Amino acid sequence: RMLKRQMQCRLDIDRLNAAFLAIYESLVPPEEETAKQKQFFMLLEKLVSKEWPEARLYLYGSCANSFGVSKSDIDVCLTIEDAEIKKSEVLLKLADILQADNLQNVQALTRARVPIVKLMDPVTGISCDICLNNVLAVVNTKLLRDYAQIDVRLRQLAFVVKHWAKSRGVNATYQGTLSSYAYVLMCIHFLQQRRPAILPCLQEMGTTYSAIVDDIRCAYFDQVEKLRGFGSRNKETIAQLVWAFFNYWAYRHDYANGVISVRTGSIISKREKDWTRRIGNDRHLICIEDPFEISHDLGRVVDKFSIKVLREEFERAADIMQYDPNPCVTLFEPY
Template sequence: GTRRRWVERRHDIDAFTPGLLSLYESLKPSEEHKAKQRQLIESLTKSVIKEWPNAQLHLYGSCANSFGTSHSDVDVCFEIDIASEDTAQVVLTLAGTLHKDGFHNVEPITSARVQIVRMTDPGSGFSCDICINKFFAVANTKLLKDYAQIDERLLQLALIVKHWAKLRGVNETFRGTLSSYAYVLMCISFLQQREPKILPCLQAMEPTYIMVVDGTECAYFDEVHQLQDFGAENKESIAELLWAFFHYWAFDHDYRNDVISVRTGNTISKQEKNWTTRVGNDRHLICIEDPFETSHDLGRVVDRQTIRILREEFERAASILQYDDDPCVALFEPY
């Protein structure tokens, strides 16, 4: 259930905006970092093209959705014309090729839900995950990138929230907390619901972009250069928004009934999604609808114990922003 609690925002919250903005600037990847990423893609392409001349490489995840930091890994999707049941074999062959070509720590992972090759680039030291034919990830990468171009406060909020989540240990899906992707969707959804709105709902607008993935249409308005002034009426600063974001997740979100939905620009009910009872391991304790794979709850990894940890962390962050004299120190204290 909820613990709705009205807290009046401290009057001097905006004093923390300059500190948060300089943190944001320091998180953005440098030009040097981006150049190293391009180099990695180049050597990877060279290596792969010998074996699979018709293959294409797509960047996805935070190296392409603009929510990357200098600590982000590189995610690559390998497009190749094979039947899905041959994926494991391709993963093994690809791992062999990359190892032979001098990439470090090459590891084929064929037991996980998503089969990948994981490796380290010796030139940059970056860790890199390569998946095969995961086009939903390519589509949602473009969606996130387009949202990021509408109002810079999205990037500011999301990079700071991701940084917080990593330091506080709540950005680890294998331990039952949320992915970076889930946090970015939480930020988009939050900004879609501010009054006045800071972000529109691109999937509710006339589609100008359509990509079909496994029979599902991924369609939305992608001419975002036309939306540059969308959020201009809302004057909230990053400190105000960060405060409100944590307060929402600490006290206002209805965990029992609501699903966060970037697709609709609103919250929708668990009832309507049939996410009310546990199916297999999916518990739906915090519900974040994937914008394209709508049967997918990004909160499915969260269990009874980690939902408690998450909510305690949201409450901790909210109260630090409310009461602390120097919130940036405590907020990002490693757990």
């Protein structure tokens, strides 16, 4: 009877893994979508280089970090070296150029915290935000993309977590919850911490890539093709990792003292970072260190109300993974 029960258990886990993998596969953008994005990006490059021959365009965010789900908007960064330029003038000029080329809904948001031009391409239906000289975002996009190549379980876990966060309404920084970028960092950190580790800490390894951006030295090991199979001694599957991820954020993380740090591949203390009290609007109720801008806590948007919402959602997810007979459905139920 015991053997029979064990076998039943195996079957259940296999079924749950298959269900999570099916969700992951359904979220991955199809090839033709990526091709369309590239094509649209090339059109933008052409328009921009006519006006500013020295300028360069980069894709960043989910369309370039390999954590983008199907039908996402694309994030583009325009870099112009000229120190004399006025940001708002460049963005207004850019909006004019795009408008003249029949792109739709063109808007220059020059007063936003991160000033951008928004637009929509009527041919492909792709919406796009263009920001100016945000090179750190381009570099952290590369870091995320490099991590994703080491072990496929990172991409699987992050897709499930992002999908959960969107379904449950906890992926909106303007409401005090976390950005997609923050969730991906939480996943990377989590996989660095598994034993045996599933991901290494690239910033603690020998430097093969380095750039100085806004006076910040961004350096790490980027020859990730040499790291394939790094996590293969760890046999955990996606279902186990989703369970453990939510269990960690629901019941194990030390919210009072801990800062998660992808840069060091470990947990560091709030005291060490002087993140123990509220300064201005930064409350540090959940602390996620940016890998390059290390004075930046990605949890700083979280306030005393939204921290409750977040932690209750982590607990709900952990309890569903523990007890629900059909977690793949319940986990993503709209709130």
